[in-house]
Amino acid sequence: MMKEQVIICIGAVIISFFSISCRKADDRFSVSGYFDQQTQDSLLVNIVTYIGKKPRLADYQTRHNTDHRNFYIQQAKQFRFQYYHVSDDSVHYYYLIRPARSTRGNLRGAGGKFKTRDHIEIYDLVELFITPVLGEEELFAKGEVLFMEMIRSGNPDKYISDKNYIEWPDERLRYDRTRNEWRYDVNDE
Numbered sequence: 001m002m003k004e005q006v007i008i009c010i011g012a013v014i015i016s017f018f019s020i021s022c023r024k025a026d027d028r029f030s031v032s033g034y035f036d037q038q039t040q041d042s043l044l045v046n047i048v049t050y051i052g053k054k055p056r057l058a059d060y061q062t063r064h065n066t067d068h069r070n071f072y073i074q075q076a077k078q079f080r081f082q083y084y085h086v087s088d089d090s091v092h093y094y095y096l097i098r099p100a101r102s103t104r105g106n107l108r109g110a111g112g113k114f115k116t117r118d119h120i121e122i123y124d125l126v127e128l129f130i131t132p133v134l135g136e137e138e139l140f141a142k143g144e145v146l147f148m149e150m151i152r153s154g155n156p157d158k159y160i161s162d163k164n165y166i167e168w169p170d171e172r173l174r175y176d177r178t179r180n181e182w183r184y185d186v187n188d189e
Contacts, residue, residue: 029147031084031094035120040081043120045069047094048076050125050180051110060179082109082140083147091115091154095147097139105133108167109143111150127175129156130168130182 027033031040054063055071062068083095093113100108114125128150131142142165146156159165169175174186 029083029085031081034084034086039120041076043122044079044081044096045072045076046120046122047096047114047125048072048079050114050122051096051098051112051127052076052079060181063180082143085147085151087151093147093151095143095150097136097143100133102133105135107136107139108133109139109146111143111146111156113150113154125180126177127180127182129160129166131165132163132167 031043035043049064049068049072052072052075054060055068058065058068078099080097081094082097083093085093087093091113092115093111095109095111097107098110100106102108109131110127111129112125112127114122116122129146131139131146134142146159146165149156149158156166160169163170168182172184173182174184175181176183176186
């Protein structure tokens with residue numbers, strides 16, 4: 001009887017330890033592990049300024065003007081951080097769930113990387129991939145695979161040709177690092 005109680009106690013301790021370990025691993029890729037809520041909100045707006053829809057009459061050179069900030073604040077309400085990591089060399093990697101304009105659904109994933117100065121002032125942002133329009137659970141699962149590859153190797157190139165994971169870039173549409181937008185007229189470097 002005493003032996004069974006000891007085994008049960010040991011089992012409970014192992015399960016508790018495993019649960020805590022798994023939660024810490026998941027938290028490792030949460031933006032909340034890096035920033036408080038106010039900073040997260042500001043950072044998301046800063047990212048959306050790069051990757052979101054531009055205000056009417058704005059172009060790639062004027063999209064960052066402060067008079068457009070409220071436009072991006074409103075747009076950012078449709079985006080959310082799913083995975084986030086800052087590497088040892090201070091590269092910030094993100095995977096966001098974002099709105100999609102498609103008859104197939106209204107959500108897709110977007111992953112990329114950037115650097116910061118002055119805490120969350122973004123520079124050198126590169127959007128590395130856009131997923132196809134998918135259901136939420138599939139966006140989480142495929143996004144995790146792409147995100148882990150991105151932080152492991154710096155890019156998701158291993159999955160570029162798999163249209164189940166990455167819709168863009170493809171053979172026609174590429175990311176223009178100067179304009180910070182997806183374009184059909186970008187030549188490979």
